[in-house]
Amino acid sequence: MMPADPLDPVAHGATLTIDLDALVANWRLLGERAGTEASAVVKADAYGIGIEPAVTALARAGCRTFFVAHVSEGIRARKVAPEATIYVLNGLLPGSCDRYAEHALSPVLGSHEELLEWASFRQTGAKVRPAALHVDTAMNRLGLWAGEGLNLARERSGVIAAADIGLLMSHFASSEDETDPANARQIAAFAEIAAALPEIPASLKNSSGHFLKDCPSYQLTRPGYALYGGNPTPGKPNPMRPVVGLEATIIQVREVEAGTHVGYNGRWTAKGKRRLATICLGYADGYPRNGSWTDTTTGGAALLDGALCPFVGTVSMDLIIIDVTEAPAGAAQRGAHVTLIGGQLDLEAVGAGAKTIGYEILTNLGRRYARRYLGL
Structure with a gap:
């Protein structure tokens, strides 16, 4: 094979x-x-x-x-x-x-x-x-x-x-x-x-x-x-050019009502009617489970057409659920791509969202991604 x-x-x-x-x-x-x-x-x-x-x-x-x-x-x-x-x-x-x-x-x-x-x-x-x-x-x-x-x-x-x-x-x-x-x-x-x-x-x-x-x-x-591309001067503008970008595909979109529990153990609860999307990426791909967003903790996020979409529920092995309610109309569609690293989600921001550091985000990048090299 x-x-x-x-x-x-x-x-x-x-x-x-x-x-x-x-x-x-x-x-x-x-x-x-x-x-x-x-x-x-x-x-x-x-x-x-x-x-x-x-x-x-x-x-x-x-x-x-x-x-x-x-x-x-x-x-x-x-x-x-x-x-x-x-x-x-x-x-x-x-x-x-x-x-x-x-x-x-x-x-x-x-x-x-x-x-x-x-x-x-x-x-x-x-x-x-x-x-x-x-x-x-x-x-x-x-x-x-x-x-x-x-x-x-x-x-x-x-x-x-x-x-x-x-x-x-x-x-x-x-x-x-x-x-x-x-x-x-x-x-x-x-x-x-x-x-x-x-x-x-x-x-x-x-x-x-x-x-x-x-x-x-x-x-x-x-x-x-x-x-x-990591920032060697934390708290100041990053003098380095970004080297890595990460995108994942939306596999499913659904709407949930207020009070709906989401993800493993129902650790996130919708406070109102929300539009959710599930993306093809999880901790087996190197994204820390500490990026989970629950009712009591904040976590990671994705970018969809410029809108910041927070994770909801627990980061699972192969999938993450994101709240796309505030994304531009029509942006959240099956097959659309969201950004996990890139733009305002630089390594430091991603690391903070996952309660770790950019170093760990980089070195945990999984082998399951399609890898696209520019300048090779």
Whole structure:
């Protein structure tokens, strides 16, 4: 049996449009703003839009460095970017060195144990690319303690030379909040370590870091969310171009009277006569169930011919019910399309409606959509 055509919306019920030209434009804007080389973080299937098309487009535009979370993602990126430098952020899992060698990947080393294992592997004569060294300046998640990293740097520890470190990096914990004093502390802590290892290129800026005052760009920046149209400056106008749009098809329209209970467990009750439409999209497609709108909670919404149509009842596995009463006359018809991401429903608005963040909306984008790539 042949699989469904990935471009056929009738076979899928919803269509995800991905603008690769906008992705490239966002990457260029961030590089120009930083005044240095911008890499691209393409972990989580390039934030849901697809590693292969994203890396292909960015590499064609001149991006030379990519970051992924897992070796498996690095292998996919390597197939479409044979000359790129590809760093694996989640560190060196025990016994995985040979995978890095086989696929010319670079681990981001975040502990003394990882440094020793990688250095030992290199001493076998294995042909590998330089690794990155991650120093933790606030997250307490991955990375050498800042003091440990500084001691290794000041002592010119042999393990750093033996591991062949090609990049020094740290990760912001609160860069989206420019008022958080933790940013200045991280900038200062990282500057001290970078100064102790001046021969190693450094990287600190993430997406929001590009907009932080007094944050050095160093030799490489690491934008992720902003590349895909997410707002790196919450509370301010989004400087990035939108990359993703999501539309779903109306499968049925009906009118209900006041007092009608709608959806699983009847958690939404019509306050008057309402016109409702059911669309072909649900939590199995990656739209969070927390987007449900009940009698006591607000939730997500769709756009129909410019009108904002709130969800009603519980987001179910494959379907969502929306209230189209206020939509223009005749707009709500079987087969019509509604917008779930796009226009005033940007990633931040959708995330807020689903009681989460735009990052989660992006990275949960399902595989059941018809996927339409612009600029491929």
